[in-house]
Amino acid sequence: MKFAENLTHVFTFGEDHILLDVNSGIVHQLSPLAYEMVQFWRQSGCDLKELPASPNLAAALSAKAIDGSQDIAGDIKEVCQGLTELAAAGMLMSEAPELENYRFPKDYVVKALCLHVAHDCNLRCRYCFAGTGAFGGDRSLMSLETGKKAMDFLFEASGSRKHVEIDYFGGEPLMNFPVVKELVLYGEAESRRRGKELKQTLTTNGLLLQGQILDFLNEHDIALVLSLDGRKEVNDRMRPAIGGQGSYDVILPHFKETVEARGGDNYYLRGTYTRFNKDFYEDIRHMVESGFDLVSVEPVVAQPQEEYAFHEEDLPELFRQYDELARYYVARARAGKPFTFFHFNLDLNHGPCLPKRLSGCGAGHEYLAVAPEGTLYPCHQFVGNPDFAVGNVDKGIEKPSIGNNFRECHVLAKEKCRACWARFYCSGGCHANAWNFNHDLKEPYDLGCELEKKRLECAIWIKAKEA
Amino acid sequence: MSTKHIKTINKQNLVKTISSGGCGECQACKTSCTVGNQVCRKE
Numbered sequence: 441m442k443f444a445e446n447l448t449h450v451f452t453f454g455e456d457h458i459l460l461d462v463n464s465g466i467v468h469q470l471s472p473l474a475y476e477m478v479q480f481w482r483q484s485g486c487d488l489k490e491l492p493a494s495p496n497l498a499a500a501l502s503a504k505a506i507d508g509s510q511d512i513a514g515d516i517k518e519v520c521q522g523l524t525e526l527a528a529a530g531m532l533m534s535e536a537p538e539l540e541n542y543r544f545p546k547d548y549v550v551k552a553l554c555l556h557v558a559h560d561c562n563l564r565c566r567y568c569f570a571g572t573g574a575f576g577g578d579r580s581l582m583s584l585e586t587g588k589k590a591m592d593f594l595f596e597a598s599g600s601r602k603h604v605e606i607d608y609f610g611g612e613p614l615m616n617f618p619v620v621k622e623l624v625l626y627g628e629a630e631s632r633r634r635g636k637e638l639k640q641t642l643t644t645n646g647l648l649l650q651g652q653i654l655d656f657l658n659e660h661d662i663a664l665v666l667s668l669d670g671r672k673e674v675n676d677r678m679r680p681a682i683g684g685q686g687s688y689d690v691i692l693p694h695f696k697e698t699v700e701a702r703g704g705d706n707y708y709l710r711g712t713y714t715r716f717n718k719d720f721y722e723d724i725r726h727m728v729e730s731g732f733d734l735v736s737v738e739p740v741v742a743q744p745q746e747e748y749a750f751h752e753e754d755l756p757e758l759f760r761q762y763d764e765l766a767r768y769y770v771a772r773a774r775a776g777k778p779f780t781f782f783h784f785n786l787d788l789n790h791g792p793c794l795p796k797r798l799s800g801c802g803a804g805h806e807y808l809a810v811a812p813e814g815t816l817y818p819c820h821q822f823v824g825n826p827d828f829a830v831g832n833v834d835k836g837i838e839k840p841s842i843g844n845n846f847r848e849c850h851v852l853a854k855e856k857c858r859a860c861w862a863r864f865y866c867s868g869g870c871h872a873n874a875w876n877f878n879h880d881l882k883e884p885y886d887l888g889c890e891l892e893k894k895r896l897e898c899a900i901w902i903k904a905k906e907a
Numbered sequence: 908m909s910t911k912h913i914k915t916i917n918k919q920n921l922v923k924t925i926s927s928g929g930c931g932e933c934q935a936c937k938t939s940c941t942v943g944n945q946v947c948r949k950e
Contacts, residue, residue, distance in 0.1 A: 526915070790947055862943075
């Protein structure tokens with residue numbers, strides 16, 4: 441058995457050596473000797489069973505690898521035997537011939553909608569993909585009638601699927617709170633009547649999150665995504681109010697009250713980092729040390745001419761920041777003060793099945809966005825682009841070819857992804873990013889790929905430290 | 908496997924989920940979509 445690059449990923453984090461078997465998702469932690477032997481196996485091109493007798497192996501091993509060994513020949517043999525056993529058990533160099541001709545089920549159902557209840561906003565965030573809330577059109581609010589039709593469409597289009605989801609989005613959805621409130625109640629009643637489990641989420645900048653609005657969202661168990669970018673100067677540079685003043689001093693107390701009122705659960709504090717804060721680890725630390733245990737911070741996605749956009753030369757610094765964050769994550773957990781970082785969430789024993797990993801985010805077929813007037817789009821980032829309008833809440837899907845196209849752009853249909861070790865974790869990346877940067881749904885956004893792979897290495901390392 | 912040189916840290920084998928998975932009942936960022944950090948409701 442020869443080493444196959446497209447079936448494995450080997451990496452080092454600090455002093456720890458990790459080997460991922462890509463198809464099975466099985467992760468092995470290696471001793472320095474096992475790591476150097478795997479690297480020799482990889483670089484020499486020899487067969488695994490020839491490894492112990494290879495005349496060049498001993499010379500290739502460092503002092504660190506053989507340090508403390510009483511019987512180096514025996515240890516080498518043990519490593520080879522271990523690797524051979526893992527391969528025989530389908531946990532190393534595993535093949536997945538079923539994927540060669542894998543076909544998705546013919547019929548699919550919609551299971552989530554992003555309701556754009558407000559194409560208006562009370563902030564003027566500089567990086568907003570929604571064009572400060574209006575998505576390139578007029579500022580508008582969704583009517584209750586349109587919202588109810590959207591919900592009915594979801595319940596009908598979800599078929600026999602039990603779990604369905606609604607996200608109230610914008611713009612700033614709380615600028616249309618009377619409609620949100622009625623839709624939450626309608627969703628609860630209709631889901632009960634139809635035997636569905638409905639999860640409702642709301643993404644907010646927090647300016648209006650107080651008083652009766654907060655009480656209602658807490659009483660109805662609405663999951664909240666709370667937008668804050670970290671330290672005051674970082675947040676206020678990118679997230680000013682309409683008059684240009686910062687938003688941090690207004691929002692932070694609202695978020696603290698919100699999280700306390702819901703017992704520290706069912707929310708994410710969600711930020712964006714840009715080229716202006718390449719030291720974003722400090723922003724995440726600021727969030728955690730301000731009392732927020734559930735955080736999610738992502739890199740801005742922006743065209744390269746924007747001054748806050750990332751470039752390839754920024755990657756080494758961003759990688760160092762993720763390394764720092766991973767070490768901080770482990771240190772906090774060991775000190776009994778754990779926190780959750782969304783992109784380090786990785787369940788290696790109960791993660792999604794491969795069919796789910798192949799289908800990706802579901803945009804265009806399982807997941808749709810609804811504009812205020814009722815037009816359906818593949819996801820929130822395509823809203824306002826008439827070329828991607830797939831239908832409306834009155835008539836349903838009118839252009840199934842668009843959804844089918846998204847569905848066929850799965851991870852194995854993308855040339856760059858097919859041989860990538862992270863293919864079953866990122867599932868091919870974001871369709872909107874691929875379109876916005878490359879005008880090709882099958883051509884992933886490179887910078888996003890590199891950052892995703894780094895986050896994944898950190899997440900796997902954390903799991904190894906926890907094991 | 909747990910030996911002096913190789914420690915396997917998880918047991919879920921994704922290849923086996925090709926036939927056992929796909930029920931579709933599965934579910935912060937809005938810009939960095941990832942699937943691997945989800946959890947299977949059934950499992």
